[in-house]
């Protein structure tokens with residue numbers, strides 16, 4: 001079979017990073033991500049693990065070198081370790097450079113060793129607070145110790161742990177110094193993320209939650225000596241070094257510093273929709289192509305290539321005029337960030 005085409009978008013950006021949401025379900029209900037009473041997708045709408053394998057393997061053969069598994073919460077998907085094991089074959093051939101995941105760590109104590117065995121070396125843990133009571137408020141019903149045990153398990157098997165915290169005004173702004181201190185002590189990277197206008201959150205106004213990372217950095221510099229470092233992990237974050245702890249802090253700034261010019265990623269949902277941009281509504285239905293061509297991948301390659309040819313320049317998120325511009329209708333949990 002001729003080598004399938006490599007993925008270059010209309011702005012000459014090479015697409016080498018695929019984020020795959022394997023489920024829309026989650027065992028937490030973070031108030032800025034999901035409403036308390038969510039209606040989840042019926043099973044038949046979800047791609048099977050075999051279909052996810054076929055789709056992701058097609059992307060790997062088209063030049064994708066990094067696979068990030070997300071959700072909802074990916075580790076609540078039944079049989080998920082079979083999928084990680086299946087993807088590890090691409091690590092063995094060298095076609096895939098990195099297999100990783102973003103998790104809330106509630107299930108990590110159980111899965112840390114099997115994930116390590118399937119080739120996962122780095123894990124991003126979504127954690128916005130180190131305060132047990134605040135954790136219960138943010139997640140609506142989360143068990144803080146379960147998450148701490150999960151993080152300890154990943155650290156123990158040797159995974160590089162990175163903490164991803166959404167900067168939320170009035171929710172965790174009083175905790176940022178503590179998070180820097182704790183991550184420094186544990187040797188974990190820490191990344192702060194600006195809240196994005198994803199999904200209709202009813203009464204909740206994104207502007208009330210929004211805390212620009214420019215202001216977060218100013219707050220941090222009241223206590224820490226930060227110096228910019230040219231670290232690139234293949235994602236959108238820019239990094240600083242903390243002199244006092246030796247730790248690194250990343251800033252993901254969709255609102256204050258647009259990073260779309262170097263975008264290298266697309267997102268696949270658990271129903272096989274490909275979103276070419278997190279900040280736009282356009283998508284391509286790959287499930288239909290997959291299911292109507294069970295034994296031939298060429299239509300799939302063509303559908304992926306057509307979708308990448310429609311990849312937009314970037315998002316239109318903007319809060320600068322004290323109003324939310326560029327809102328996207330789907331929840332963040334639909335694509336897993």
Ligand code: SF4
Pocket residue numbers: 236259260263264265276277278279280312313314315
């Ligand atoms: S908003 Fe869209 S173009 Fe910008 S970095 Fe994210 S996915 Fe890429």
